[in-house]
Amino acid sequence: MASKDRHKSPDKKAEDKVKRRTLAGRSPLLYVFSVIILVVIVVTFVGAPVATGFVGETQPVFGRYGNRDIVYSPGNYFARRFQQIAEQADISQTNQQEFQFQLRNLWRQAFNDAVFHTAVLLEAEQSGMAPSQQLLDRTLAQHPAFQEDGRFSSQRYRQMPQQERQSLRDYLREVLIQQQFVEDKLQALRTPAPETTFVASMSGPERRFQYVAFSFEEVPEQPVLDYAREFSFRFQEANLSRITVRSSQSDAERIRQQIADRTASFEDLAQAHSVDAYAEQGGEMGWMRYYELEPDFLDPQLLDEVYALDVGEVSPVLEARDTWMIYRLNEPVRQPDPQDPATLTTVRRYMSTFERGIIEDYLIDEADEFRGLAQQAGFQEAAQQLGLTVRESEWFPINYGNMPIFSPVSGGEGNLLRTAANREDFFRELFALSAGDVSPAITLQNGTLVAALIDERVPDESDMEFLRSYYPFLVQQMQGEELERSFIDRDKLTDNFNQAFARYVIGN
Numbered sequence: 234m235a236s237k238d239r240h241k242s243p244d245k246k247a248e249d250k251v252k253r254r255t256l257a258g259r260s261p262l263l264y265v266f267s268v269i270i271l272v273v274i275v276v277t278f279v280g281a282p283v284a285t286g287f288v289g290e291t292q293p294v295f296g297r298y299g300n301r302d303i304v305y306s307p308g309n310y311f312a313r314r315f316q317q318i319a320e321q322a323d324i325s326q327t328n329q330q331e332f333q334f335q336l337r338n339l340w341r342q343a344f345n346d347a348v349f350h351t352a353v354l355l356e357a358e359q360s361g362m363a364p365s366q367q368l369l370d371r372t373l374a375q376h377p378a379f380q381e382d383g384r385f386s387s388q389r390y391r392q393m394p395q396q397e398r399q400s401l402r403d404y405l406r407e408v409l410i411q412q413q414f415v416e417d418k419l420q421a422l423r424t425p426a427p428e429t430t431f432v433a434s435m436s437g438p439e440r441r442f443q444y445v446a447f448s449f450e451e452v453p454e455q456p457v458l459d460y461a462r463e464f465s466f467r468f469q470e471a472n473l474s475r476i477t478v479r480s481s482q483s484d485a486e487r488i489r490q491q492i493a494d495r496t497a498s499f500e501d502l503a504q505a506h507s508v509d510a511y512a513e514q515g516g517e518m519g520w521m522r523y524y525e526l527e528p529d530f531l532d533p534q535l536l537d538e539v540y541a542l543d544v545g546e547v548s549p550v551l552e553a554r555d556t557w558m559i560y561r562l563n564e565p566v567r568q569p570d571p572q573d574p575a576t577l578t579t580v581r582r583y584m585s586t587f588e589r590g591i592i593e594d595y596l597i598d599e600a601d602e603f604r605g606l607a608q609q610a611g612f613q614e615a616a617q618q619l620g621l622t623v624r625e626s627e628w629f630p631i632n633y634g635n636m637p638i639f640s641p642v643s644g645g646e647g648n649l650l651r652t653a654a655n656r657e658d659f660f661r662e663l664f665a666l667s668a669g670d671v672s673p674a675i676t677l678q679n680g681t682l683v684a685a686l687i688d689e690r691v692p693d694e695s696d697m698e699f700l701r702s703y704y705p706f707l708v709q710q711m712q713g714e715e716l717e718r719s720f721i722d723r724d725k726l727t728d729n730f731n732q733a734f735a736r737y738v739i740g741n
Contacts, residue, residue, distance in 0.1 A: 308400035448680035600674035
């Protein structure tokens with residue numbers, strides 16, 4: 234195997250590395266499944282013109298740029314671009330809604346590319362840009378449709394119908410124009426060699442760590458139970474109806490008086506005057522927890538009046554942030570049971586969202602206890618004494634934001650370590666460690682960790698060479714995408730994609 238690798242060209246080796254980076258960790262079953270779904274897409278929707286009116290007296294128009302329609306027709310740029318995108322797509326969902334969503338994205342990308350293509354052709358026509366006939370002939374001869382055993386096949390060329398050959402020639406002519414246009418625009422933006430060398434040097438040194446994670450999900454029951462008992466009022470549930478008035482407090486008071494005088498029902502008044510999402514159903518909100526209503530009020534303690542109502546009783550007018558509210562209690566209030574697992578799950582979820590500081594303080598205390606013991610007894614021994622799991626990270630450099638050209642920050646559990654890639658203090662603390670050091674507690678998005686250095690290495694020369702060759706390509710790709718966004722004049726674009734997709738592809 235090693236001898237075979239030595240005979241590969243540098244381009245082939247680079248291509249293999251890209252494949253390894255892209256396909257690492259993907260399930261073969263998922264790959265096969267994705268191919269099956271892709272076949273369904275290509276068969277069902279590339280063939281859709283016949284079923285949904287793509288072929289007929291008129292061709293489907295998805296929009297217009299300048300004086301030119303963005304048309305989908307067999308063999309044109311839009312159609313071929315969609316087919317290319319569909320063949321590269323990784324569709325792994327069979328849910329109808331997700332399938333349609335992902336299908337729409339494929340069509341949208343092809344449409345966006347067709348808009349840019351049209352804008353380039355219009356610009357090229359004004360400047361007289363066109364490929365030479367010699368270049369066009371050579372490009373046509375090199376097309377895979379006319380290749381056999383790596384050489385041009387005149388037989389295959391003659392076998393293709395004249396109309397199809399002309400369509401392909403027209404398409405390739407447009408592609409060459411666009412290619413030349415983009416190259417001319419990006420010519421002055423070539424990546425300087427010092428920049429490429431500097432970026433390649435950022436790939437190392439790489440380090441590997443052992444660490445102990447204290448995640449939000451692993452917070453023991455006791456602190457959650459303590460919070461549930463101390464703030465039990467937040468987890469009361471009440472079946473409520475509500476009228477929300479935005480105009481004025483006096484209008485709200487008049488509505489409240491009509492309820493008290495029984496001149497109109499609560500439901501009718503809600504449908505007639507309420508401005509919230511519950512108006513159409515007569516103000517019925519269903520079961521609501523106290524904390525779910527707190528954000529509506531500058532003074533959340535006003536909710537105490539609501540949760541103290543008797544069944545059928547209507548609250549006074551309560552001043553909310555920018556409205557006035559009237560509540561009615563429909564059933565007895567349910568008090569939370571701190572011993573109920575469902576209640577504790579709700580409290581834990583609430584704390585993770587609204588009381589992160591309490592959880593973080595608890596986890597930091599736990600992490601500090603572990604760190605102190607680890608400094609005395611050693612990392613592994615401390616974890617064993619406290620019943621904690623020691624995990625190991627993969628090799629990674631200082632890769633802020635997990636840039637795809639470098640090894641990503643990843644570890645042996647969920648997403649906790651991956652979220653660390655967006656924290657400067659994470660890299661600052663870990664890459665300052667020496668052998669035998671134990672890091673302080675580092676608070677991340679969903680937990681806290683303590684780490685120790687296992688080893689450090691520098692990237693090998695083949696990886697550095699790959700980065701030096703790949704980085705300019707990546708920059709050019711990004712610059713090309715930016716060119717597409719900036720070059721299109723939005724005032725010249727008529728975007729009818731949504732209507733056309735619904736009519737011609739979905740068939741609505």
